[in-house]
Amino acid sequence: MKDRNWTRREFLRKASLAALAGSSLPLLSSCTKEEVEDFLQKRFVEMTPEEKTRVIAKLEKRYEQRYGKKFQISTQEAPPDTVWGYGLELSRCIGCRRCVYACVKENNNSRHDPQLQWIRVLRLKRGNLINLEDSEHFYDPDLVPEPGFLYLPVQCQQCENPPCVKVCPVHATWKEPDGIVVVDYNWCIGCRYCIAACPYKGRVFNWADPNIPKEEVNPAVHYLGNRPRMKCAVDKCTFCIQRVRQGRYPACVEACPTGTRKFGNLLDPNSEIRYIIDRKRVFRLKEDLNTESKFYYFFES
Amino acid sequence: MERRVCGLTFVLLLVGFFASAAHGVVEEVAPPPMTEGLFPCSNCHASMETNRTKRELKEEHTDIKLHHAETMRWCLDCHDAKNRDKLRLYNNELIDFKESYRLCGECHGNLYKSWRVGIHGKRTGSFAGAGKRTYYLCASCHDPHAPKFKSLKPEPPPDRPRGKPL
Numbered sequence: 001m002k003d004r005n006w007t008r009r010e011f012l013r014k015a016s017l018a019a020l021a022g023s024s025l026p027l028l029s030s031c032t033k034e035e036v037e038d039f040l041q042k043r044f045v046e047m048t049p050e051e052k053t054r055v056i057a058k059l060e061k062r063y064e065q066r067y068g069k070k071f072q073i074s075t076q077e078a079p080p081d082t083v084w085g086y087g088l089e090l091s092r093c094i095g096c097r098r099c100v101y102a103c104v105k106e107n108n109n110s111r112h113d114p115q116l117q118w119i120r121v122l123r124l125k126r127g128n129l130i131n132l133e134d135s136e137h138f139y140d141p142d143l144v145p146e147p148g149f150l151y152l153p154v155q156c157q158q159c160e161n162p163p164c165v166k167v168c169p170v171h172a173t174w175k176e177p178d179g180i181v182v183v184d185y186n187w188c189i190g191c192r193y194c195i196a197a198c199p200y201k202g203r204v205f206n207w208a209d210p211n212i213p214k215e216e217v218n219p220a221v222h223y224l225g226n227r228p229r230m231k232c233a234v235d236k237c238t239f240c241i242q243r244v245r246q247g248r249y250p251a252c253v254e255a256c257p258t259g260t261r262k263f264g265n266l267l268d269p270n271s272e273i274r275y276i277i278d279r280k281r282v283f284r285l286k287e288d289l290n291t292e293s294k295f296y297y298f299f300e301s
Numbered sequence: 302m303e304r305r306v307c308g309l310t311f312v313l314l315l316v317g318f319f320a321s322a323a324h325g326v327v328e329e330v331a332p333p334p335m336t337e338g339l340f341p342c343s344n345c346h347a348s349m350e351t352n353r354t355k356r357e358l359k360e361e362h363t364d365i366k367l368h369h370a371e372t373m374r375w376c377l378d379c380h381d382a383k384n385r386d387k388l389r390l391y392n393n394e395l396i397d398f399k400e401s402y403r404l405c406g407e408c409h410g411n412l413y414k415s416w417r418v419g420i421h422g423k424r425t426g427s428f429a430g431a432g433k434r435t436y437y438l439c440a441s442c443h444d445p446h447a448p449k450f451k452s453l454k455p456e457p458p459p460d461r462p463r464g465k466p467l
Contacts, residue, residue, distance in 0.1 A: 094452075096453045096454075096456065097456035097457075100459075101456050117459055120459070137458070138458040138459065139455075139458060140455065143452035143453065143454060143455075144453055144454075144455045145452065246427075247427045247430030247432055248426065248427050248428070248432060249424065249426065249428055253424075254425040254426075256423065257442070257453065258450060259421065259423035259437070262419070262420065263428065265429070271428075272420060272428070275418050275419075280420075300415070
């Protein structure tokens with residue numbers, strides 16, 4: 001009796017494995033070896049160091065073929081005792097969009113078809129700050145700032161309690177120990193639940209393979225940040241993870257001509273961002289949603 | 302040309318000390334890129350008689366249009382009359398052009414304080430670690446003779462979403 005039972009179980013196991021292999025083999029055999037490898041690649045957080053090295057080498061080779069540049073793909077981990085925070089002074093922003101284009105360039109975003117930008121500069125009537133519904137981000141005057149308007153740049157707010165992470169059905173997006181919400185572009189299935197869940201419109205979708213001019217491609221990249229993405233991946237601002245983990249200011253901070261943008265470690269009591277939070281009147285967007293964003297807006301005086 | 306000489310569009314390059322001692326003293330300042338042939342100012346001014354009358358400058362420095370509390374101010378409130386290569390503080394201390402922020406700070410104390418800790422103004426490069434950091438001075442962004450920030454042409458707006466109009 002016992003023996004028979006075991007045999008049946010064994011039979012079922014073998015049969016189901018064979019069926020699975022049979023159904024998936026034609027699927028995989030129609031792909032190139034490279035595509036199969038990509039398909040079977042693990043989630044980034046589950047990879048062993050050897051697997052990471054192999055994947056990085058593969059990607060570097062692929063990017064060099066495509067863009068003609070030697071890429072440096074970093075997998076640098078979050079530094080200890082660090083939670084990044086961002087400060088933005090609304091009284092100084094003039095709405096010139098220099099940050100938007102510096103970001104696109106630094107982060108290898110698709111320039112057109114689709115045009116993907118991680119920063120959206122909202123223009124609001126002065127005195128109407130709380131009414132984001134009345135904002136406009138297609139404004140195009142000859143000169144900025146325009147009298148009577150206020151500019152409010154919005155990008156990923158790197159929430160401590162990120163709604164986008166909660167809705168991801170495959171755990172392709174998560175919050176790193178230094179507070180940056182990242183996406184494993186290879187693991188992302190493109191369902192765009194996270195885009196729907198984000199109350200800040202902080203995420204964009206690669207509707208097609210990105211269009212990046214070869215001469216403008218930035219070869220200093222991070223695996224979870226600005227490496228060139230592929231079709232059907234969601235991406236977003238990472239506070240320039242490739243820069244800030246090396247102690248450098250994000251690209252938008254460096255591009256701002258008015259010094260509106262501030263950045264630092266929230267856990268370091270001597271950092272610029274802590275000085276702002278301690279002494280200025282700061283607020284965060286949509287605090288009522290309990291996202292606990294780490295993007296602080298403030299007015300200097 | 303002159304404006305560039307006096308405008309001090311220069312950048313302070315510091316290696317690491319400002320952030321570690323946010324309230325400390327500036328130790329190392331890169332010299333301002335003065336326009337060749339114009340600095341030192343004393344080349345011309347040493348042989349000239351000092352004229353303290355407020356007037357329209359018709360021969361030299363014609364590009365300078367003073368829009369900086371101009372009803373109450375004139376050149377020699379900031380530039381030293383005897384030594385034209387220096388700026389003058391309230392207490393008659395003479396300072397180099399590369400230290401012009403100290404002069405700005407005499408009136409704009411609150412902004413000066415914010416600038417010293419990196420809240421007002423701009424910093425680029427590294428905020429931590431051994432990397433080089435660049436601190437912009439008052440005069441890097443504001444023309445001392447007309448300090449109001451100039452309007453800019455904005456970068457193009459994003460593409461509007463495509464699709465059939467409703």
